[in-house]
Amino acid sequence: MASTARRAKDCVFCAIVADVAPRSVVYEDDIVIAIMDLRPVTPGHTLVMPKAHLPRLSDVDATTGARLFEVGQRIAAALYETGWQVEGINLFYADGKAALQEVFHAHLHVIPRFDGDGFVIDADWSRQPDRNELDAQAGQLSGLLANP
Secondary structure (H helix, E strand, O other), rough: OOOOOOOOOOOOHHHHOOOOOOOOOOEEEEOEEEEOOOOOOOOOOOEEEEEOOOOHHHOOOHHHHHHHHHHHHHHHHHHOOOOOOOOOOEEEOOOOOOHHHOOOOOOOOEEEOOOOOOOOOOOOOOOOOOOHHHHHHHHHHHHHOOOO
8 A cells, every 4th residue: 555645755654654665564554664673672562653754753643643552552452462472561662862773764663572682771770869950850841741
């Protein structure tokens, strides 16, 4: 199914959407497409992406975002039914280079997990800001959300 959504000429995901690059399609509708990841963390690692070229999470409208997560949830449920080694699921969304985004076209990773699979999400979880700092951050973000 070819989409009339806007595309970027040099985006590999746009080429996948247009069916001019190789792809293994799991799911497709008018808004999103889900494909097998070429460099899977584990077997079944799937990418769900909008058909429109939307580089950042903030570019994704509410309808498209809801569909990304709806399809991601459906794929996660299906993964448990495959008989593959699936003990858990990570949904991973990277937005921006510092967040490890490599292809600048919005996409949601659906990653089957199992004990010893080698996938690591690591950080220094020991920092505990005081309540005043948390309240100040909450207030700043809340103010920005109230005034779009």
